[in-house]
Amino acid sequence: MFVPKSIVCLRDYSWKQFQSDLIAGVVVGLVALPLAMAFSIACGLPPERGLYTAVVAGFLISALSGSRVAIGGPTGAFIVIVAGIVTKYGYEGLAVATGLAGLILMAMGFARMGTMVKYIPYPVITGFTSGIAVVILSTQVKDFLGLRMGAVPADFIDKWIAYWGTLPTLNPYAVGIGFFTAVCIFLWPRQWKVPGSIVALVLVSLGTAWGNWPVETIGTRFGNIPQGLPHPQFVLQSWARVKLLLPSAFTVAALAAIESLLCAVVADGMINGHHKSNMELVAQGVANCLSPVFGGIPATGAIARTATNVKNGGRTPVAGMVHAVVLFIILWTAGPLAAHIPLAALAGVLVVVCYHMSEWHSFRFILTGPVTDIAVLLTTFLLTVFVDLTVAVGVGMVLAAFLFMKNVSAVSEVRALTADANGGDKSRTAPPPGVEVYSINGSFFFGAAEKLMEVEQSLFKAPKALVLDMAGVFYMDATGLKTIRDIRQRCQSRGTRLMLAAVQPQPLAVLQRAKKVEKIGRKNFKANLAKALEELKPAPQR
Numbered sequence: 001m002f003v004p005k006s007i008v009c010l011r012d013y014s015w016k017q018f019q020s021d022l023i024a025g026v027v028v029g030l031v032a033l034p035l036a037m038a039f040s041i042a043c044g045l046p047p048e049r050g051l052y053t054a055v056v057a058g059f060l061i062s063a064l065s066g067s068r069v070a071i072g073g074p075t076g077a078f079i080v081i082v083a084g085i086v087t088k089y090g091y092e093g094l095a096v097a098t099g100l101a102g103l104i105l106m107a108m109g110f111a112r113m114g115t116m117v118k119y120i121p122y123p124v125i126t127g128f129t130s131g132i133a134v135v136i137l138s139t140q141v142k143d144f145l146g147l148r149m150g151a152v153p154a155d156f157i158d159k160w161i162a163y164w165g166t167l168p169t170l171n172p173y174a175v176g177i178g179f180f181t182a183v184c185i186f187l188w189p190r191q192w193k194v195p196g197s198i199v200a201l202v203l204v205s206l207g208t209a210w211g212n213w214p215v216e217t218i219g220t221r222f223g224n225i226p227q228g229l230p231h232p233q234f235v236l237q238s239w240a241r242v243k244l245l246l247p248s249a250f251t252v253a254a255l256a257a258i259e260s261l262l263c264a265v266v267a268d269g270m271i272n273g274h275h276k277s278n279m280e281l282v283a284q285g286v287a288n289c290l291s292p293v294f295g296g297i298p299a300t301g302a303i304a305r306t307a308t309n310v311k312n313g314g315r316t317p318v319a320g321m322v323h324a325v326v327l328f329i330i331l332w333t334a335g336p337l338a339a340h341i342p343l344a345a346l347a348g349v350l351v352v353v354c355y356h357m358s359e360w361h362s363f364r365f366i367l368t369g370p371v372t373d374i375a376v377l378l379t380t381f382l383l384t385v386f387v388d389l390t391v392a393v394g395v396g397m398v399l400a401a402f403l404f405m406k407n408v409s410a411v412s413e414v415r416a417l418t419a420d421a422n423g424g425d426k427s428r429t430a431p432p433p434g435v436e437v438y439s440i441n442g443s444f445f446f447g448a449a450e451k452l453m454e455v456e457q458s459l460f461k462a463p464k465a466l467v468l469d470m471a472g473v474f475y476m477d478a479t480g481l482k483t484i485r486d487i488r489q490r491c492q493s494r495g496t497r498l499m500l501a502a503v504q505p506q507p508l509a510v511l512q513r514a515k516k517v518e519k520i521g522r523k524n525f526k527a528n529l530a531k532a533l534e535e536l537k538p539a540p541q542r
Helices: 006-012 017-042 047-064 076-110 113-117 122-139 141-145 156-165 174-185 196-210 218-222 239-271 277-290 303-311 317-340 343-357 360-366 371-386 390-409 446-457 478-492 507-513 516-520 529-536
Strands: 415-416 435-441 466-471 497-501
Touching: 006 047, 006 317, 017 047, 017 076, 017 196, 017 218, 017 317, 017 343, 047 317, 047 466, 076 113, 076 122, 076 239, 076 277, 076 303, 076 343, 076 390, 113 239, 122 141, 122 156, 122 343, 122 360, 122 371, 122 390, 141 156, 141 174, 141 343, 156 371, 174 196, 174 343, 196 343, 218 317, 218 343, 218 371, 239 277, 239 303, 239 390, 239 478, 303 317, 360 371, 360 435, 371 529, 415 446, 435 446, 435 529, 446 478, 466 478, 466 529, 478 507, 478 516, 497 507, 507 516
Parallel strands: 435 466, 466 497
Antiparallel strands: 415 435
């Protein structure tokens, strides 16, 4: 379970596969170059921090990953969270939160929680992913349009009010660069190995360097990008500071787990493979522990770069490690040249990222589904955009759980069989006079329990015996257990005999742990309803 795929794949590795992985790694490295810088800038940090993350975390994730082809690094999903942490606590706070998130991810992996992501409802994932795309897009308007304004407000509505107020300062050169970059990425022929984003960045950088285009660049805002990786540095904080950053760390860890495991699932579908979910979480944990040591930011699996890897022939983790090495070589040799890249071009790259992140196909698909799913989707989406991602995911999960339980409760049935009717089911024996029978179908939790209590309390007189047919009950919770207890006490006070028929293994185990079997009496547990009614038949008169 905890053996990385890199070791598994190297057992039968070949020179031909290395050539394919090498080509794929180079292409993915070129694709990741503008993305890493753009993500970092969008978080309010210098571009080199995104590159450090792509190199260090990208290499470690591929080397230790539970997936053959997943590519790791900074992703758009983190922008909203990271920007908030940086604004509130600075980079030092982000470094601590990232390291703590890495420890949490490792603990999740070793606790074998890798399969838990499948329990997150699809509308919640689509809602916060689409919401993140909208929020990221709103942060790129200033650079995309070249607006002359100060710090961009944090609130979503305030952002757009500020943009509208400074719209007269729009820079036509920046708009043209942004649109050219986005169009180039979309329309660049896919059979060409050089990514469209790299072609666009090279051309517009030449324009700013030689044509003196009046636009803001990486150099004018951040200065030159340092060559190579920084020296390792451990950021130590007081325990009070650590406790303050724990909620942010849990948010980063949760999002990293979701994104990385979804990425691994998508990768499995592309290569018909099978990932190790727990090993994947451990790999993400190690990467996020070491990323801030080298000046990086949170990292996780990147679906778009993983797809690029697969499409270009990558089939083992070697391709991901090559991608990190390619970025390191570019950082070491060509870092200063990045100073000429216009910020509008990186904004154009992120506009394309937002389009793909928007999940608009999935969004539209869910809107045609059940009303409950639509409510979860829109709630998560709107809270992500207007309030906070952490609040959105939490409320979305709780709302989805409540609506799910409501739906399960709606299909749970409590049916009464009387002496003169058998519910139209000829296979069932009608109960004898003085015997009430309730047939319970579905999960016996608080919804069905409430129905049973309502029916039982509606009796005008105490029956001689009360039989609960539990053949259709495969799950019972504490509320169902309490209902059984309350009915037993009421039957005891009325002098009514309580019998349970066809109790399934899980409800029986719950009753046994609560020691209700002895209190009800083992003789009152019957294998099926027929045997219970047979025992309750009045003796024949002589």
